[in-house]
Amino acid sequence: MTLREFYIALFVGKNCQPTTSHLPLKMNKDKYITKLKKLSYPKLVKRAWKVWSEKRRKETADHRGYVACITCGVVKHWKELQAGHFRHNHLDFHIKNINPQCVHCNKFLHGNLGNYAIWLDKTYGFGTAESLKLMASKEKDRPCSKDELIQIIFNN
Numbered sequence: 001m002t003l004r005e006f007y008i009a010l011f012v013g014k015n016c017q018p019t020t021s022h023l024p025l026k027m028n029k030d031k032y033i034t035k036l037k038k039l040s041y042p043k044l045v046k047r048a049w050k051v052w053s054e055k056r057r058k059e060t061a062d063h064r065g066y067v068a069c070i071t072c073g074v075v076k077h078w079k080e081l082q083a084g085h086f087r088h089n090h091l092d093f094h095i096k097n098i099n100p101q102c103v104h105c106n107k108f109l110h111g112n113l114g115n116y117a118i119w120l121d122k123t124y125g126f127g128t129a130e131s132l133k134l135m136a137s138k139e140k141d142r143p144c145s146k147d148e149l150i151q152i153i154f155n156n
């Protein structure tokens, strides 16, 4: 499976039902997609990241919105946490590479990567951290097409 196919499988999976929650008021979906398509690639990435990062922080939150940092366990409101990378500047939209982390772990401990690797292997199985490293090293410059980015905005 190529990385591109992996992303497609990830986002067009049957568990991802398109929503219109990010649709600006008074704008229909087709108009919004046309508007998104006109954005430059970096702007579209930024828009998709905002949606994705919020989803990854909210996903494991309790009913009050509180979630634990995966690398130190501190519990905070999802708005106070960050979506931390295991491999920085890579795999921005890979579900295993982006997880909720506190500012201390993500910024000051540069991702607290030792604990991050342990958490990945515990959560997804032994060897996950190594396979993410390998995947990141093979990632192309623009792994997601504009259409895939638009899918991310609509499916999350």
Ligand SMILES: [Zn+2]
Binding pocket: 069, 070, 071, 072, 073, 074, 101, 102, 103, 104, 105, 106
């Ligand atoms: Zn932490």
